[in-house]
Amino acid sequence: MAERASPLIVGAGPAGIRAAMTLVAAGLRPIVVDEGHACGGQIYRQPLSPDGRDATARYGSEASKAARLHHDFAALGIAIDYQSNTLLWNLRDGAADILRRGISRRVSYDGLILATGATDRVLPIPGWTLPGVFTLGGAQIALKAQGCAIGRRVVFAGSGPLLYLVAWQYMKAGVDVAAVLDAAPLSAKLNLLRALPLAPGIVLRGLRMAVELTLRGTRVRSGVSQLRIEGESRVARIVYRAGGREHAITCDGVGYGLGLRSETQAADLAGCAFRFDARDGAHRPVRDAGGRSSIAGVYLAGDGARIAGADAAEAAGERAALALLEDRGLPHDSMRATALEHALARIDRLRDGLEAAFPYPSHWAGDIADDTLLCRCEEIDAGEARRAIRDFSLTEINRLKAVTRIGMGRCQGRMCGAAAAELLAAQTRRDIGAVGRLRAQAPIKPIPVAVSLSLDERQHDPAH
Amino acid sequence: MTRRIDCDVAIVGGGLVGSSAALALRGMGFSVTLLDKGFCGAQASGVNYGGVRRQGRPPEQLPLSQRAHAIWPRLAQLIGIDGEFLRSGHLKLARSPADMASLERYAVEVAPFGLALELIGHNQLHERFGIAGGVVGGSFCPGDGHANPRLVATAFAAAARRAGAEVLENTEVTGATRTFEGFALEAGDVAIRTRTVINSAGAWADGLARAFDEPVPLERTYPSMIVTEPLDLFLGVNIGIEGGGIYARQVTRGNVVVGGERAAPLADPDYSRPRSDGVLAIMQRASELFGPLRHAQAIRFWSGTEATMPDRNPVIGPSATTPGLIHAFGFSGAGFQIAPGVGEVLAELVRDGETSTPIVPFAITRFSPASQPGDASQAAMTTGSKETSP
Ligand SMILES: Cc1cc2nc3c(=O)[nH]c(=O)nc-3n(C[C@H](O)[C@H](O)[C@H](O)COP(=O)(O)OP(=O)(O)OC[C@H]3O[C@@H](n4cnc5c(N)ncnc54)[C@H](O)[C@@H]3O)c2cc1C
Numbered sequence: 001m002a003e004r005a006s007p008l009i010v011g012a013g014p015a016g017i018r019a020a021m022t023l024v025a026a027g028l029r030p031i032v033v034d035e036g037h038a039c040g041g042q043i044y045r046q047p048l049s050p051d052g053r054d055a056t057a058r059y060g061s062e063a064s065k066a067a068r069l070h071h072d073f074a075a076l077g078i079a080i081d082y083q084s085n086t087l088l089w090n091l092r093d094g095a096a097d098i099l100r101r102g103i104s105r106r107v108s109y110d111g112l113i114l115a116t117g118a119t120d121r122v123l124p125i126p127g128w129t130l131p132g133v134f135t136l137g138g139a140q141i142a143l144k145a146q147g148c149a150i151g152r153r154v155v156f157a158g159s160g161p162l163l164y165l166v167a168w169q170y171m172k173a174g175v176d177v178a179a180v181l182d183a184a185p186l187s188a189k190l191n192l193l194r195a196l197p198l199a200p201g202i203v204l205r206g207l208r209m210a211v212e213l214t215l216r217g218t219r220v221r222s223g224v225s226q227l228r229i230e231g232e233s234r235v236a237r238i239v240y241r242a243g244g245r246e247h248a249i250t251c252d253g254v255g256y257g258l259g260l261r262s263e264t265q266a267a268d269l270a271g272c273a274f275r276f277d278a279r280d281g282a283h284r285p286v287r288d289a290g291g292r293s294s295i296a297g298v299y300l301a302g303d304g305a306r307i308a309g310a311d312a313a314e315a316a317g318e319r320a321a322l323a324l325l326e327d328r329g330l331p332h333d334s335m336r337a338t339a340l341e342h343a344l345a346r347i348d349r350l351r352d353g354l355e356a357a358f359p360y361p362s363h364w365a366g367d368i369a370d371d372t373l374l375c376r377c378e379e380i381d382a383g384e385a386r387r388a389i390r391d392f393s394l395t396e397i398n399r400l401k402a403v404t405r406i407g408m409g410r411c412q413g414r415m416c417g418a419a420a421a422e423l424l425a426a427q428t429r430r431d432i433g434a435v436g437r438l439r440a441q442a443p444i445k446p447i448p449v450a451v452s453l454s455l456d457e458r459q460h461d462p463a464h
Numbered sequence: 465m466t467r468r469i470d471c472d473v474a475i476v477g478g479g480l481v482g483s484s485a486a487l488a489l490r491g492m493g494f495s496v497t498l499l500d501k502g503f504c505g506a507q508a509s510g511v512n513y514g515g516v517r518r519q520g521r522p523p524e525q526l527p528l529s530q531r532a533h534a535i536w537p538r539l540a541q542l543i544g545i546d547g548e549f550l551r552s553g554h555l556k557l558a559r560s561p562a563d564m565a566s567l568e569r570y571a572v573e574v575a576p577f578g579l580a581l582e583l584i585g586h587n588q589l590h591e592r593f594g595i596a597g598g599v600v601g602g603s604f605c606p607g608d609g610h611a612n613p614r615l616v617a618t619a620f621a622a623a624a625r626r627a628g629a630e631v632l633e634n635t636e637v638t639g640a641t642r643t644f645e646g647f648a649l650e651a652g653d654v655a656i657r658t659r660t661v662i663n664s665a666g667a668w669a670d671g672l673a674r675a676f677d678e679p680v681p682l683e684r685t686y687p688s689m690i691v692t693e694p695l696d697l698f699l700g701v702n703i704g705i706e707g708g709g710i711y712a713r714q715v716t717r718g719n720v721v722v723g724g725e726r727a728a729p730l731a732d733p734d735y736s737r738p739r740s741d742g743v744l745a746i747m748q749r750a751s752e753l754f755g756p757l758r759h760a761q762a763i764r765f766w767s768g769t770e771a772t773m774p775d776r777n778p779v780i781g782p783s784a785t786t787p788g789l790i791h792a793f794g795f796s797g798a799g800f801q802i803a804p805g806v807g808e809v810l811a812e813l814v815r816d817g818e819t820s821t822p823i824v825p826f827a828i829t830r831f832s833p834a835s836q837p838g839d840a841s842q843a844a845m846t847t848g849s850k851e852t853s854p
Pocket residue numbers: 476477478479480481482499500501502503504505506507508509510511512513514515516517635636637638664665666667668669686687688689767768769770792793794795796797798799800801802803854
């Protein structure tokens with residue numbers, strides 16, 4: 001009997017790391033590919049080069065978790081086939097196409113764990129493309145990986161738990177955080193009471209961050225609307241409405257984001273079924289409690305499957321790996337699997353509270369000014385999208401893409417897709433779930449036209 | 465509740481063929497229902513490479529192709545947008561003396577149709593078009609060009625709707641029967657009574673033909689495309705290669721679209737996806753031919769589903785079994801340019817029972833057992849390996 005191929009894990013964040021450890025413990029040698037130069041994913045991202053700061057300075061309250069994950073992953077050593085700086089750009093017929101140092105290689109796998117994580121979710125606002133405006137995640141990366149701040153006097157705006165976390169991290173790093181502008185009304189925060197008994201530590205830490213920010217002189221405002229960023233060649237001030245009137249704050253950097261969105265392209269290319277999730281306001285790949293997708297041998301873990309944070313990602317990565325072991329007929333700890341499922345269900349209930357406390361301001365899409373840039377890759381503004389929707393009687397997001405080019409550029413709709421869908425839903429008075437979702441296309445991210453083929457790939461290619 | 469529609473003409477399939485027929489028929493005053501199982505223009509017509517090319521077509525297609533050629537520059541009047549149509553010229557390259565000889569033979573053969581082909585040697589190619597890489601010569605058709613299929617296909621359907629056609633999307637025609645005065649169609653919760661049916665269902669057209677006892681040897685193909693990030697303009701013409709390989713064009717915004725190879729159908733053969741080895745091969749050939757691509761990024765791959773006939777000619781014309789049924793499908797990878805002409809021809813067939821443009825070679829009867837089966841199978845064998853460049 002031929003030897004079975006290795007499982008492939010995509011992503012070396014908390015979910016991918018725990019999945020890898022679990023498979024190694026069971027005697028497998030997984031391949032782990034990750035775009036990053038080092039493990040840790042977005043949340044526990046490591047610096048590009050040592051910058052003299054220790055884990056506490058970099059990860060704050062999460063330092064011990066970060067250190068443990070980095071250490072555990074490093075300890076796997078050659079028990080895994082770890083490929084950093086590597087882009088998975090396509091999946092097909094049980095094989096993955098990966099690109100590393102300009103060379104594309106085809107990797108067969110037996111079992112695929114997708115732990116692809118999340119990126120920021122944004123709705124365009126006037127001035128969001130000015131230099132000095134970053135997404136919340138981007139602002140955090142600058143701090144963690146490069147050890148630099150996005151400005152000297154910074155405002156954080158948007159919604160979601162990350163808003164307060166990043167602001168607090170910046171404050172701790174000694175940056176002047178002028179304001180935290182939260183789109184959610186203060187009343188929504190009452191929902192935190194629901195989450196409190198489930199995870200008192202997390203909720204109280206969030207509250208403490210808000211309090212500490214206020215004590216240090218940061219203006220913390222809820223229920224802000226009509227955000228606008230102004231400046232000539234870069235950010236000079238941010239303008240917003242709250243309490244019935246307009247306010248302006250001078251600043252030279254803005255971190256902006258409305259929560260996160262799952263990176264689902266790989267799951268889509270793997271053929272996984274998707275379903276609209278009303279709580280998250282997004283289509284996401286279907287999975288069972290063990291992390292099994294609708295496609296046999298494909299497992300989903302972490303934020304890439306559904307936004308639930310780093311702790312959930314760790315648990316889900318381990319759980320998905322146990323499912324893979326079970327499905328391959330290998331020994332696996334089913335008690336542990338059950339315990340992980342319980343933990344995940346608990347975090348999911350916590351998420352219900354958090355989502356309600358930081359509701360996505362979907363009504364914004366209806367108000368986006370016509371001259372606001374919607375798709376920055378293809379330079380298409382909201383007015384152009386609205387005209388196309390009207391002129392062609394469009395009701396579906398892939399049709400909007402076809403007619404306007406929104407989502408056809410370098411980012412493949414990963415940045416503008418959610419906003420375009422909101423705009424389409426608002427204008428056609430349809431539910432956001434009813435306008436469909438952008439179908440993923442390879443390459444997941446741009447790849448060089450002059451890409452080289454690895455030797456084994458050449459042998460596959462009949463043209464040679 | 466079932467909705468009832470009575471109309472003169474029901475068109476099954478809202479691709480470019482069906483939509484342009486709908487628009488032309490409205491122009492003649494017929495009541496028209498245009499039905500698509502998905503969105504109009506979302507299949508082959510909206511996702512193709514965008515080549516608007518007469519050069520390279522079999523001579524029997526050229527009268528129809530010339531008719532369409534006259535329509536393309538009038539798009540703005542016809543459908544409200546120019547569809548990014550550029551009369552850039554189409555340059556077909558030869559990689560070997562044998563391929564060059566084949567281009568020369570073609571030029572002689574089609575001389576009577578007035579394409580004004582110009583044969584070009586290697587040095588000229590370099591001087592005029594900046595093309596080097598392993599090419600011995602080419603044939604230039606100045607009047608050909610390219611356009612944006614996503615816009616054109618969608619706009620034809622939208623124009624038909626504005627002109628008064630009833631356009632029903634997400635409405636699959638699942639049943640069709642001949643009645644005393646015409647046809648009864650079932651499509652979801654819509655029941656249609658019509659005098660005439662046009663079968664322009666693209667890669668799905670064989671089902672309707674079979675339902676009226678006219679089986680056709682329709683096969684599906686899935687051409688594969690890549691597109692780069694926007695680059696400085698370097699490619700003024702639409703490029704094809706004799707014998708296949710790749711075809712390429714650059715849009716005004718700077719993106720370069722390169723096609724070639726075949727995608728693979730997914731489990732549901734209505735859908736396909738480019739094969740990785742296919743796109744890698746396309747990209748390799750493209751970066752060998754065009755220097756500026758050597759440092760560019762490819763941002764997107766796609767493919768679409770197209771109907772191909774064994775002799776690479778479409779089926780256009782009345783059914784041989786069923787009065788009132790008219791077929792128009794099987795454009796074999798080259799229907800984008802010709803479709804607006806086909807729409808006019810179909811409208812004439814509805815109104816007059818005949819058309820001013822010769823379409824005899826496209827009769828569906830050429831596939832019926834009586835008409836020399838030997839020829840058809842031979843054609844199938846020779847076309848299997850050859851790939852044309854749209
Ligand atoms: C990737 C690709 C590249 C190409 N490049 C070029 C090119 O550069 N130049 C060129 O000239 N040609 C090109 N072609 C070919 C060209 O796109 C096609 O020949 C042409 O678009 C066919 O038009 P159509 O209307 O027949 O088919 P389609 O556009 O496929 O339309 C058929 C429609 O029928 C609908 N339908 C099917 N069954 C039913 C039913 N039962 N009920 C209701 N609706 C139904 C479908 O949903 C579909 O929308 C290319 C094709 C592809 C796929």
